[in-house]
Amino acid sequence: MLGLSVERLRADMNRLLALLFHQGVLDEQFLQLQQLQDESSPNFVSEVVNIYFHESEKLLRNLRALLVDKEFSDYKKMGTHLNQFMGSSSSIGAQRIRNVCVAFRAASDQNNRPGCIRALELLEYEYCYLKNKLHELFQIEQQRILAATVRYPMQQQHHQQQQHQQPNNP
DSSP, rough: OOOHHHHHHHHHHHHHHHHHHHSSSSHHHHHHHTOOBBTTTHHHHHHHHHHHHHHHHHHHHHHHHHHOOOOOHHHHHHHHHHHHHHHHHHTTTBBBHHHHHHHHHHHHHTTTTTHHHHHHHHHHHHHHHHHHHHHHHHHHHOOOOOOOHHHOOOHHHHHHHHHSSOOOOO
16 A cells, blocks of 8 residues: 555656646756756755755845836846846756746846836746745655655564565475
8 A cells, every 4th residue: 555655646746747847847957957866865856946946036036126126227237137047947947937037138138127027027926836836846755755665563564474474494
């Protein structure tokens, strides 16, 4: 029975990843990131993604602060923040966020304040969507790992009984 829940959780993870790829939220870079994870670093992907989230929140705050200022005219500074956001998003495979950053950068290059405000709102939406979905993925992964390693007392008893019932071969 335990094996079924591990397989069900693995299937849930695969379905969620397939959805995120189908929606264009993630790209193949995320798969490459996953391939770097192994037994020596079992939380590698979630650690990298959490660093990305931490840095992204700072960038979003900086972008919001620039646009809130009615006298704002430093589109070059905005471009620097957007370049950082595009680079880090590309490195984890956050395709839709990277694409919004490209559109945001185009509005910034044209000194289009209303376009920048709309792009920031979309960027914040896409960021929240990605964060929620990857959080869900990592929760399922943790449940799967726990289900694969936990042995319940009934399982241990059954395993011990099977060992005692096997005849000894002299």
